[in-house]
Amino acid sequence: MAEKFLSKVYTVSGVDETRAIYDDWSASYEAEIGENGYATPGRIAAALAGLIADKSRPLLDYGCGTGLGGLALRLQGFSVIDGMDLSPEMLEQARAKHLYRHLAIVAGDAPPPVDPGTYGAIAAVGVIGSGAAPVSVLAQLLDCLAPGGLLAFSFNDHTLEDPSYAAVVDGWLRSGAAVERFREHGPHLPGIGLGANVYVIEKT
Template sequence: MGDKIDEDKYKGTKPGWENCAKEDFRYLRQKVWEANKGNDEIRELYDDFAVHYKQAALKYGYVGHSNFADVVSDVIIDKTARILDAASGVGMVGEEMKKHGFINIDALDPSKPSIDQSKTLDVYTNFICETLDEHRTQIQDGFYDVVVMSGTLGVPGHATESCLPELIRITKPGGFIILTVTEKGLVVFKDKLDAAIEELTKKGLWEVLETRWIEYMKGEDCEKAMVPIIKVK
């Protein structure tokens, strides 16, 4: 994550709202990783940053959205497949999937300002403002052919392994769940993720077909992400 940001710069202001510099996105990332779990701090950060998130992320070196969409397009041949972009944020992954020809994508994210931003993109069909955890969402059983989730597993205060059974529930038998977990996220999350994957595999609920790696972040925080490709049984 690099050196710590000078907090005084942001006192009484909202970081990155005006200039959208890469330093401001670095501040956001730092605050996310310092945030306490189980409170609204994470959501408030994304709510405040939503309008300028995309511009700041791209300046900082974020490329995970594009590379992840490349993997999804390589795995999912049917461009009419019904897809849920889980933890969709401001819609950067959805935009890239649309470039690959996908035409039936829904967005789910707990940040309403982020959802509102994604509504301006002409990418998504439906919008669901809801968390993903152990609770049952409003989504019907087996509703989606594919569920994708990028940039959330392994990050403090974001979705955890507790949401995986719900992802399975809303995915059709024979459908796919495609995830990302960054190298930094794996440091704190790998053991829990491995245990959850093993448990759900033993229960016969899904099968990990393969695991790929993508470039996730360029620049000073150069980082790769693991991409498990999972088939629901």
């Protein structure tokens, strides 16, 4: 019987611990979250599809994991998708799906090696929050976008319990650094009763 990780992942901290648990989880990840109805990749892909007319423009799936976000984006018509993740084992699962133009390992504590304007949009599906990347990664991703670029991401209910995450986003909106294009609470992992906010913000 495969080891279960959902009960553990929201308590990890730090880059090394996060990388290790996702490496260990890579082979059984899709089965475990699939049986719990993982909804966020489809929700983020649909939100972006409603805002982007040219789906041939390159898009970055940051924290792509095994490629479920890439699959959801493909199903919405996006044709040029790159992926980055800190887990080599997760990336091998993504590579086998043949969804991505390029795949790269990213250091969890360093900005992604992306020049502003390379991508018209960046998706971070289930990447920021408890058991995952710190909120500072959002600022790094926003810096990778040229004005007018879209950043799509999610905060699950565990993350929303910590007001510091939403405060960062609300601070950008108040200052005019970004404009909110979409925000909606809905299912994340309904099998364990967990929801998430999906956001799309536009860099100004």
